[in-house]
Amino acid sequence: MATLKQVAAHAEVSVQTVSNALNAPHRLRPDTLQRVTRSIELLNYRPNRNARSLRTSAVELIGYCVPSWPHGQVHLVMDQFLHALCTSAESSGRHILLFTAPVGVEGMPVYEDLHARRLVDGFVLSQTETHDPRHAWLKEQQIPFVSFGRVWEESTQPGPWVDVDGAGGCATAVQHLYDTGRRRIGFLSWPQTSGLAENRLSGWRARCGELGLPNHDELAVRCRADTIDEGARSTAELLDADPAIDAIVAISDILALGALRELGRRGLVAGVDVAVTGFDDSPLASVVSPALTSIRQPMDEIAGELIDILTTPDPKGPTERLLQPELVVRGSSAPG
Amino acid sequence: MATLKQVAAHAEVSVQTVSNALNAPHRLRPDTLQRVTRSIELLNYRPNRNARSLRTSAVELIGYCVPSWPHGQVHLVMDQFLHALCTSAESSGRHILLFTAPVGVEGMPVYEDLHARRLVDGFVLSQTETHDPRHAWLKEQQIPFVSFGRVWEESTQPGPWVDVDGAGGCATAVQHLYDTGRRRIGFLSWPQTSGLAENRLSGWRARCGELGLPNHDELAVRCRADTIDEGARSTAELLDADPAIDAIVAISDILALGALRELGRRGLVAGVDVAVTGFDDSPLASVVSPALTSIRQPMDEIAGELIDILTTPDPKGPTERLLQPELVVRGSSAPG
DNA sequence: CTGGTGGATTTGAACGTTAAAACGGGTGGC
């Protein structure tokens, strides 16, 4: 492993000059720069990140707590998210450090410790919950962070965030279903305690209202869990109460899969008799038949904004960014 | 941020003594130790990891390349794996650093660079492919690594690995189906180019043979892709060719889901008329109905062995560990 | 009383890098 000193000796310059060649090339005379660059390549020199971090007190690592799902709940797009996050981090010369921590405020000492021991510069939070205590805690400790997802039920956001417009996404789904001739659109939701669910539901309610479609509460069923079974059960409930329903907007792909199953059971053809849309555009969406129309969160863009906010020292622009999801139309909502 | 020097001043000892209090407490007299410990707590001191790593040239970070799935392929248990890996790493004082790299040998410069710049001590490889070139490359460069998954089609393994006995798992599934009265068991596989698939298939073939059950090639269908559609199509093929089939062992949960769908389409009851088993015990297995019997890879154990091998300097024990998966029985293979 | 022994603690140096200040040699103004 070559060091700066060895490169310096080889190029017959001082150590600092080699350092400058890497960090501030404009300070060198062109011929010196070239000579140093040649030595660097010849010796296959790579800067030691630890030494650099010690000196500059910046580790260029971003912490991300890998969520632990208690009762076998699914996070079907986590690998997409992680991949996007890594890519964005790398394009700014940083990397992602994974760790585990207890949920809620109990986990905060772990965050604090990682930061205090200089393993990370800051954190990306996800799986934001209603009244999530982590944000305020980190802000209090002056530990840099950015959140994927707003903290619901708070009057002021306790820090920078990036989120996807769930209401807008659902409204787009409703519009698409309307445009393809559907006129009675049900909604599969989660329990009322979820700010995320309420947000998405509001998009369905609003757009249905604007289009003159029915949007009363009986058309929105709250599933007790995010499972295929619950999706199927709720779909049955919906269809039993109102057989004229010709489309269902589900708040997750899993629930949508349940809807597909229930339709099949009743001899109804998904996409023809009843259209179905999901949320997240998880890998499952394209793997079932008919393939599932779904609302895709723009992972690359999300990750880009997260890293951008986290790595911009004094944020001039807004540090709250709401991104628009994209409706991916597939067979389950085929026209007509 | 308190430093060793400040703690030393506070406790009225030398810097080195504080260092020893943390790294070799037995060297201190009990009363000194207590005094130093008190100062450490009082000042809320945390060792600076960068300084430590610079001195010891060990960063306590393990690199893991987050797989990028080209054509929407699914890795349903990646979050389980990552969580287990993190937990294991943390229990040895280490952490996981994520990065992206091109697949195959093109990605190796990225590995080499991370190691040369001292961002990681070594790597955990997964998604091992037949003739995977990474292992030999890393070995050549003397970069520490351990592989989750054997390199198939190689006479000698180019490094330490941990793997799950896929053949054994499938044999167990066959045995379970036999024990619950099934006598004609089909197999849903992947293309022949996959060593992983051949291994699992061999378990089915062997155990069927031992039990006197048919195991000719017509009973093993090769799916072209790991999708629900392919699983359904292959199941149809299987049932059309041999209507007496009363059980299907699928090489993945996704294919098993396809089997479930095809059975439903034919008016057959999964678990009653035809039993189905999957592989991986992904979150989907417990979320469908009937819930899917599946072969669970012991993620915690896998992660533990991986970290153990990677962090043991001179391996006395074997560095090739084959773990037994566990059959999780659910409704899709209900007795009778 | 001397010299040796061994455990506890301190000293000095080093890990590889960068920030800041110092240096040296031209250039140009007056």
Place this chain on the structure above:
DNA sequence: GCCACCCGTTTTAACGTTCAAATCCACCAG
């Protein structure tokens, strides 16, 4: 001809830790 200035480069010092060697001190044998 002197000074001020700028540019490219070197020197010095520090970041916070640990290793290796040195020192100190109490104790004990001879």
